[in-house]
Amino acid sequence: MTDTGALRSLASMGVGDWTDTENDAIVAAYFSMLSDELSGRPHNKAVQNRVLQETLGRSRGSIEFKHCNISAAAKGFGLPILSGYQPRFNFQMSLAEAISRWLARHSQWDSALGTHPASGVAEPPALFVGVAPTLHNAPPPVELTQMQAVARRFDVAGRDERNRALGRAGEERVLHHERMQLQQSGRQDLARQVRWVAEEDGDGAGYDIASFTPDGRVRLIEVKTTNGWERTPFHISRNELEVAESRREAWCLLRLYDFSRHPRAFELRPPLDTHVSLIATSYQANFH
Structure with missing residues (x-):
């Protein structure tokens, strides 16, 4: 079964605790938007939310709240967070484990953050x-x-x-x-x-x-x-x-x-x- 098929199958069972598969999907969506934001590329939170609603069978509000949970967990990881999703704590450690899995699959993503050389044409501003x-x-x-x-x-x-x-x-x-x-x-x-x-x-x-x-x-x-x-x-x-x-x-x-x-x-x-x-x-x- 494909990942999408598995998620739809889970959605048909109703809502409840988020599964690892669902956490992996929403964490991937979060970091996709964060990558765009940090690179100056446009992204659309509303469109991403609708895609996740269809894929996960979760409500708009549930997905929004989960994104805020991801911001809280990402802060614990020492990572930047996505604008517009203020951290909401008391998240389950399974969500942090999903972030850890995503980082393991995208090892170069974290390494590249904020490492543009300071010795370009323009001097960087004072700290x-x-x-x-x-x-x-x-x-x-x-x-x-x-x-x-x-x-x-x-x-x-x-x-x-x-x-x-x-x-x-x-x-x-x-x-x-x-x-x-x-x-x-x-x-x-x-x-x-x-x-x-x-x-x-x-x-x-x-x-x-x-x-x-x-x-x-x-x-x-x-x-x-x-x-x-x-x-x-x-x-x-x-x-x-x-x-x-x-x-x-x-x-x-x-x-x-x-x-x-x-x-x-x-x-x-x-x-x-x-x-x-x-x-x-x-x-x-x-x-x-």
């Missing part, structure tokens, strides 16, 4: 660097626990860490930002000395960008980039933590988020455990 979420005068969102559960189960931090194209694009954006800030402060001499250490010397220094403050003090910047929201978890190496501790006055972590759409950032300074929970995710096994 907006705001306040870290731990310093907001507001409690964490009530949905944080559910998003953290998704992030842990599907290793969202590890996926961002393995996405070298995303990491490199974030570092390049910070390189331009640092040079621009120094130039605007009248320190062209220092701007010319800003170095992309991770690109020129390779990983291992414990930071990615060597820059300066306008008064000439050294800035050692570790860049962590995600396409997700500001509280998306990230990986940090033992070496990076050691350099953060040994060079406290100079070292900082610049967290870039929402990178595929409207890149923004905030800065964390050591000790990092005042801002984040540091959880060991792997161990070295030595023989007795």
Whole structure:
């Protein structure tokens, strides 16, 4: 039986809990529209909804609500979300599993998000660097626990860490930002000395960008980039933590988020455990 035939067969049985087959179908439709939106291509939500109504046998409102559930789950995955579908939480983990299956089948989709090179004809605008979420005068969102559960189960931090194209694009954006800030402060001499250490010397220094403050003090910047929201978890190496501790006055972590759409950032300074929970995710096994 074809996928469409299977879905129509399910629809004839009436409505109820969404099956894996139905979740896969609506997740595919959601990411098709999101791909169009991120690429600047037109898409029609109403037409897509009618197609899903016919295919799934679900009501218009049920499909709209499910799209909002997908936005919530996608936020937990550290992914951009489709405009017009504000996240609705308390979704079932089976929906997150459908997103995971879609990402596994489209591995290049996530890798390509927001990785257009910053070194084109036009200089990228300066980054907006705001306040870290731990310093907001507001409690964490009530949905944080559910998003953290998704992030842990599907290793969202590890996926961002393995996405070298995303990491490199974030570092390049910070390189331009640092040079621009120094130039605007009248320190062209220092701007010319800003170095992309991770690109020129390779990983291992414990930071990615060597820059300066306008008064000439050294800035050692570790860049962590995600396409997700500001509280998306990230990986940090033992070496990076050691350099953060040994060079406290100079070292900082610049967290870039929402990178595929409207890149923004905030800065964390050591000790990092005042801002984040540091959880060991792997161990070295030595023989007795």
